[in-house]
Amino acid sequence: xxxxxxxxxxxxxxxxxxxxxxxxxxxxxxxxxxxxxxxxxxxxxxxxxxxxxxxxxxxxxxxxxxxxxxxxxxxxxxxxxxxxxxxxxxxxxxxxxxxxxxxxxxxxxxxxxxxxxxxxx
Numbered sequence: 419x420x421x422x423x424x425x426x427x428x429x430x431x432x433x434x435x436x437x438x439x440x441x442x443x444x445x446x447x448x449x450x451x452x453x454x455x456x457x458x459x460x461x462x463x464x465x466x467x468x469x470x471x472x473x474x475x476x477x478x479x480x481x482x483x484x485x486x487x488x489x490x491x492x493x494x495x496x497x498x499x500x501x502x503x504x505x506x507x508x509x510x511x512x513x514x515x516x517x518x519x520x521x522x523x524x525x526x527x528x529x530x531x532x533x534x535x536x537x538x539x
Contacts, residue, residue, distance in 0.1 A: 443496045448483055451482055451486045451487070455475070456479075473531055474530070478522075485518045486514075486515070486519075489517055490514050493510045527539075
């Protein structure tokens with residue numbers, strides 16, 4: 419097989435990956451959002467979440483996932499390549515995360531179960 423055929427196959431494989439790039443970014447973002455929520459609870463309770471607070475975690479995770487996903491989508495942080503990140507992108511990440519955290523806290527305070535740990539927000 420010639421070098422041209424290998425390069426053509428490689429180019430086609432890259433094209434297929436670029437089609438699913440955004441889906442992979444969304445999946446990675448959801449994983450990071452979920453892991454940060456669980457880590458917040460683990461840190462708050464010294465790595466042993468009491469039985470009474472599992473319902474708070476179960477209620478907070480979907481709120482964080484939905485609100486942060488929407489904020490990152492609106493800030494257009496689900497496209498592009500990380501090797502081209504600029505200072506402006508870092509500022510957008512910070513603002514999107516701050517806005518999503520504030521909105522999530524408001525939703526949890528307004529509609530969440532009583533006794534949600536204040537240190538988690």
